[in-house]
Amino acid sequence: MTGEPLLRVSNLSKLFGSRIGCTEVSFALWPGEVLAVVGESGSGKTTLLNCVSTRLEPTSGVAEYRMRDENWRNLYDLSEAERRFLMRTDWGFVHQNPADGLRMTVSAGANVGERLMAVGDRHYGRIRSTALDWLNRVEIAGDRIDDEPRGFSGGMRQRLQIARNLVTSPRLVFMDEPTGGLDVSVQARLLDLLRSLVSELGLAAVIVTHDLAVARLLSHRMMVMKDGRVIEAGLTDRVLDDPREPYTQLLVSSILQV
Amino acid sequence: MVTPLLSVRDVAKTFTMHLRDGAVLPVVLGVGFEVHAGECVVLGGPSGAGKSSLLKMVYGNYGVDAGQILLQHRGQPTDLATASPRVVLELRRDTIGYVSQFLRTVPRVTTLDVIAEPLRSRGVGREEAQTRARALLSQLNLPEQLWSLPPATFSGGEQQRVNIARGFVTDHPVLLLDEPTASLDAGNRAVVVEMIAEKKRAGAALLGIFHDEEVRAAVADRIVDVTAFAPRRAA
């Protein structure tokens, strides 16, 4: 295959004392590729996400990332300054609860503009017009630019969080149950938005979800986790339509059909 | 001898139903056939013979236990049966198309965008992709007022035409058709038959399932009887 991956994870394990968070997880992620990590609560999918996104240090294993200068770096060898820089420029992290990813007491415009200011943009007019453009892309009316997200609905907050993350054109975005806690109709809108943004921008993404419909709609590949291990992985539609492992078959057969 | 665009060799597939105490359900065994450019091969056999499953295997939607599914991909034979997920996705983007029986709709995406998407993912501009989508939709007689709506609430026949348009809008060298005319009226069946003929003239290799005998007779160059690959029940 042509092209190098963006991220290579090998033998990643995280133990909490003697309890397994996740163990021996390996995968690679290519630019433009969306990987869904599915499993029930406690399966280790969020632990894995937190390790790969360097929010948590793994017990063992390596996660290598191809930096913008094309050099491969082990994420766990980066200095904290490098890691935090990566997180606010080349990466995004979309939390399940938007309040965890937003500054609730500053305006929507400043929420979107913060990353630009963090990387040194010092032109108010330019920052504001970029913020306006992004609000527009995530379907938030421009006249809300000076409002605080405290006054926004759950769906709007989530869309604002996405805009805030994407404004620096990251190459890799982590999402933790991005549609969790939203009404079904709001979910649909968000999914559609995520889907088109991911393909338009050629983003690579790791999406943790327990919702197989979300995985089917957004991801190219998926990994099924149980008890901290990846028990099945592959093309999303193949894993969902032709599941091999007993647990995956159980998961798939448990979906309510509408 | 011209290289076939699709060559299925000794493919076998069983389902293991873990939720039913690991019951093993054999599907097919020793499947072998080829499809050349410009021909339409139809899978024959009664319901339950595994025609649809076989089509899904050829598309990579189902995995296989053994054998090869060779596609001419960028001038190279590529085995879809053992390809990595990324290669399968690339094959689907560039080489093999699929018109499924049912449309899996995405919330809020308009009919035009649903059809234009395969073109867009191959780098065609939005304008051109939509123009080609429009042409197909009018060829398939889908009322124009529906084009800008998401197809979720369409009737079965309307959804099927959206599905056909999505499958035919690109020029994939290999095209799989799973009962594309099942819920169409006679007029639209004729349109689809003509579209298939067009694809053949353009040098595509088609593999399909058609229950309607009239349609089958009109499009089929050869019929591959799937019952020939039935595994001996027992084991």
Add this chain to the structure above:
Amino acid sequence: MSFAPIYNFAYLDEQTKRMIRRAILKAIAIPGYQVPFASREMPMPFGWGTGGVQVTAAIIGPEDVLKVIDQGADDTTNAVSIRAFFAKVAKVATTTHTAEAKIIQTRHRIPEKTLGEGQVLVYQVPIPEPLRFLEPRETETRKMHALQEYGLMHVKLYEDIAKHGRIATTYAYPVKVEGRYVMDPSPTPKFDNPKMHMSEALQLFGAGREKRIYAVPPHTAVVSLDFEDHPFEIQHFIEPCALCAATGVYLDEVILDDHGGHMFVCSDTDNCEERRDAGHRGKLAGHSLEAAE
């Protein structure tokens, strides 16, 4: 008959003064960096300048001359009591004249007269952390300083412009010191920010309740944060001082009566008096102030 207890020179014991001096030295070595120190209980409440008093107590010597100002004035309660405090516990000479002072302890102003080599300006600081407005976690703000992640400071200025059409922060206006640390200059008006830049005097900042000391050594670059299209600007006053006719100085508005009468006068009382002694006269000099009283 005096019941005055016998205090160590300048109130604090020598060990405490050493501890504070060590913090001051470190602060001077790392301009703009907030050095933690073991702030002591002082015989006045927090918020009355306990940080500045401790810094002054640690550096003052018997030969030094002390000036204390509050909002530019030598004659307000806070200034008078702190001056009296050091006159009592250190028996130092005090003055109201900026030029004569060796140490000037200040709350909310920098004197108009340019400070020179050998002078020390001691600021009383209520909240030393400029990032706290948007990031309440101390662990996080320290990390942000360490890694120079100062985007958040501009978020605050952005909010100003978005809400008011301009940077509406008029005091405690954030500055970057020597191109490295972002610092809160204490609640001085932004009018005074340019005076900090490349000053010949040593500037020390003490926050008693927050237990932090920071410093700007002489000849240090102090730059106010801004945007390219909304550059930093100081306040401008239309009228000159009503008493001494000074322009280009910071003025306070004084209400004269219940009928809307008011005047603008120098916030720096020493500077104003000096100018009046030299014969400068504003439009209300001589009569109105008395009339108002």
